[in-house]
Amino acid sequence: xxxxxISKRVEKTIVEVLKVDPSALGGDQRIREDLGADSLDxxxxxxxxxxxxxxSISDTDAKSLATVGDIIAFIGRSVQEKALx
Amino acid sequence: MNRRRVVxxxxxxxSPVGLSASECWSALLAGRAAGAPIPAEWSRYTVTTSKxxxxxxxxxxxxxxxSRIEQMQLDVSGMLTILATQEALQDAxxxxxxxxxxxxxxxxxxxxxxxxxxxxxxxxGGVSSCLGNFxxxxxxxxxxxxxxxxxxxxxxxxxxxxxxxxxxxxxxSALPGIRWSLxxxxxxxxxxxxxGTVAVGHAFRSIASGEVDLALAGGAEYVGDPYGGMFRGxxxxxxxxxxxxxxxxxxxxxxxxxxxxLAEGGAGVLVCEEAESAQRRGARAYAEIAGYAENFDGYxxxxxxxxxxxxxxxxxxAVQDAGCTPGDIDYINAHGTGTxxxxxxxxxxxxxxxxxxxxxxxxxxxxxHCIGGSGGIEAAVTALSLAHQSTHACHNLExxxxxxxxxxxxxxxxIDTAITQSFAFGGHNxxxxxxxxx
Numbered sequence: 357x358x359x360x361x362i363s364k365r366v367e368k369t370i371v372e373v374l375k376v377d378p379s380a381l382g383g384d385q386r387i388r389e390d391l392g393a394d395s396l397d398x399x400x401x402x403x404x405x406x407x408x409x410x411x412s413i414s415d416t417d418a419k420s421l422a423t424v425g426d427i428i429a430f431i432g433r434s435v436q437e438k439a440l441x
Numbered sequence: 442m443n444r445r446r447v448v449x450x451x452x453x454x455x456s457p458v459g460l461s462a463s464e465c466w467s468a469l470l471a472g473r474a475a476g477a478p479i480p481a482e483w484s485r486y487t488v489t490t491s492k493x494x495x496x497x498x499x500x501x502x503x504x505x506x507x508s509r510i511e512q513m514q515l516d517v518s519g520m521l522t523i524l525a526t527q528e529a530l531q532d533a534x535x536x537x538x539x540x541x542x543x544x545x546x547x548x549x550x551x552x553x554x555x556x557x558x559x560x561x562x563x564x565x566g567g568v569s570s571c572l573g574n575f576x577x578x579x580x581x582x583x584x585x586x587x588x589x590x591x592x593x594x595x596x597x598x599x600x601x602x603x604x605x606x607x608x609x610x611x612x613x614s615a616l617p618g619i620r621w622s623l624x625x626x627x628x629x630x631x632x633x634x635x636x637g638t639v640a641v642g643h644a645f646r647s648i649a650s651g652e653v654d655l656a657l658a659g660g661a662e663y664v665g666d667p668y669g670g671m672f673r674g675x676x677x678x679x680x681x682x683x684x685x686x687x688x689x690x691x692x693x694x695x696x697x698x699x700x701x702x703l704a705e706g707g708a709g710v711l712v713c714e715e716a717e718s719a720q721r722r723g724a725r726a727y728a729e730i731a732g733y734a735e736n737f738d739g740y741x742x743x744x745x746x747x748x749x750x751x752x753x754x755x756x757x758x759a760v761q762d763a764g765c766t767p768g769d770i771d772y773i774n775a776h777g778t779g780t781x782x783x784x785x786x787x788x789x790x791x792x793x794x795x796x797x798x799x800x801x802x803x804x805x806x807x808x809x810h811c812i813g814g815s816g817g818i819e820a821a822v823t824a825l826s827l828a829h830q831s832t833h834a835c836h837n838l839e840x841x842x843x844x845x846x847x848x849x850x851x852x853x854x855x856i857d858t859a860i861t862q863s864f865a866f867g868g869h870n871x872x873x874x875x876x877x878x879x
Contacts, residue, residue, distance in 0.1 A: 373510055375543040397543070399602045403513050412599055 359432055366428045369408045373401045383425035391424075409435065447648045448726035448878060449824045450719050451533025451712030453525035453659075456808040456818055457495035457704050460505070461528055465808070465818075466825050469833035470851045474807045476687030476702060483669030485594075491681035493690055494672060495704040495809025497665070511545065516567030516607040517706060518663035519616045521814070525708035526617040526657055533712040534724060540622055548622045549655075551722060557623040558653040559614040560644040561710075562636025562660030564813035566610030566629075569666040573597045574604040576668070595667045617657050617710075625653045634776070635735075635865035636660050637709060637816020641873050642733035644713050654715045659817025661708035675703050678743060680780055692837035693777035693803035694784050694847060701778040704809035709817030711824065728827040728875040731858075732763025738868030745783055745864055749790040755870040756794055756862060763874035765858055767794045770874075772832065772859040774823045777803025778810055783864065788843040800856075802848040806836035816863045820873055823861040827877045830856060 371378045374391050387393045393401065402418045409431055421427050454461065457475030458468035475495040483489070502512050506527060507520050515523075530537065536550035548554065576596040584593055606612055611629040618627045626647060630639040637660025644658030664671035675681050682690040683699040691702035719726060736755045740746035760767055773795065776787055791801060804815075804822045811818055826832035831853045841847050848854075862872035 372508075400510060400514065403599065403602065404510055406599060407509070407513060410598075 362432050362435060363428050365408055366405070366431055367424070369404045370401065370424060373397060373404050381424055383423065383428065385424050386422055387424070405431065444649045445651060446716035447645050447713055447730045448716045448719050449711045449728050449730060450714050450724040450726055451529040451535070452727060452821045452824060453528030453532065453710040454708070454818055454821050455497070455521050455525050456707040456811060457497050458808050460498055460500060462532065462821060469804065469807050469822065470831070472807070472834055472836060472851060474688065474691065474836050475704070475809055476691065478685070478687070479669060479672060483672065486668055487673055489669070489673055489676040490679070491676050491683060491700065492685055493682060493687035493702060495702050497705045497707070508545065513601070514603040514607070515616070516570040516612065516663065517665070518563060518567055518569070518661050519607065519612045521663060521706055521708040522561060522613050522661040522710070523616055523620060525659065525661065525710040526621070529657065529710040529712045530621065535712070537621065546620055546622060552655045554622050554624045556625055556654045558625040558644065558647050558656040559618045559623055559627045560630070560640040560647070560656055560658045561613040561617070562630040562632065562638070562640035562813050562816055563610050563613045564631065564633045564636060564662050565664065565671065567608035567612060568671055569663055570601070570604060570607035572666045572668060572670055574600055613661055623657070632869035632871065633865035633867055634810070634812055634815060635863035635869045635871045636813040637818070638820065638861065638863040638871040638873055639735055639816065639869065641711060641730070641816065641820045642735060642871055645730040645733050645873065648713055648715050654718055656713045657710055658713050659708065659710035659820065660813045660815070661817070662812040662814040663706035664703065664812065665705040672703060682779060689837055691779055691806055691809065693779040693806045694788060694835060694841055695838050696840040696842055698779045698781065698784060700780050701805060702809040704811040707808060707811030707814035707818055709814060709819070709821040711817070711820060726878040728824040729878050730873060731876045732759050732761070732765070732874035733872070734758035734762055735869065735871040738870065740868055742868070743866055745786050746868070747782070747786060749786045752786070752864060752870050753790045753794055756790065756860065756872055759860060759872040759874050763858070763876070765874065768798065769858045770795055770799045770860055772823070772826060772854070772856040773799050773801045774819050774826070774859065774861040775801050775803050776862055776864050777805055779805065784842060787864070788845060791845055792843055797844060797846050800832070800846050800848050800854055802832055802835045804833070806838070807833065816871070819861045819863070823859050823875055827856050827859055827875055830854065832856070
């Protein structure tokens, strides 16, 4: 899967869960502080990412995902390692 | 304080015969019954005596207003509740505005939120989610040790962080309360097959007493787990219809009945309003809810008291609560499950109290038995029968067990006053009396 596809699908999932303006999304934006996710939203986002890409994301990995860029990079690595589809 | 009058102004319904109130009503009048063989994969776990049920039609949740994210968070029973409520509110002509796009919440235009209640019934709440998460929980640690992975039962890909809110029965009333910002009393009733009727009755009382001005009332159920576990529960209790031919097996009040046809799920929700405020906003009223009563057999957890004494007491109390006598009742939407004992007792009580005057039908003969959803569905059917002055037939009734005025053909009929009654595992009895409006 191309990196651009991964970015697009991650961003689509973030927009779907957090209902934020897609045009305002940037790699260094923080999920909680900048995009307004509360703890329940963060749990939901992980579920939605698992659903979008298949497989599962551990709690430890989930906690390390602070920004949009972190998520894109993590999903990219996981797809490469075939941990996610 | 005088008791305030209560009217039904909106109806939402999902059942094995249709995914909206109008679809269900058309199917009922046309005698289009639901039924199917049970899923073949359930035979992996056990061989059940009954092999038929009433499956829901395929549902495109997203198209009906439940997002992909919500589908991950909610049990099917909760989604059915939301969809039936959404339809009932639209049908009542009550507009909504968005409160929070992220949370997918709305506010009703008009009613004061603190004076709006939600009263929902369910038999088992989110049992399907419970079983799925329990299976994931039980097998995750050992699944890699099982050489043949095809032996594993199907399970959700994760232990869902929303497992608890998905399985808790009170989600049935909480979900509509949250989605439409209704902040008055919010109650879920769990009187099994009578739960929806109890919920409608309590909504009626809450409006009549002045506690609230508007109430969402009804019930929902979903028992279609991927293992057939809930089906097995009813099968093991020897309550289900026998034979392989679903088209003829579901036959309440017939001499050849063998049990009920379990429905995969269903929901019926009414918008109930104080009559004067409904009239002020120009709402159409399907029917007036005029009386309610409930009581308890105190006899057996799984069997009706054969004497029918408390059922008869309860029906008389409901009729009196509506300011009527049994002679005033024109139409009885019976509990009518199709089990040997229930139909025998219910028909005897009807004969004793009403004789052969009122027309009688059993909605379950067409929809199957939607358990906690059935009371809401049957209240909806009763209100529609009053509004349209017509009702559906008792499907498959060929040789009635008693000489009552069973509806043999759908069509016009004069109904001024009607009763819908339900009896439940546990021994709960409840009935709602409705009257024609205008």
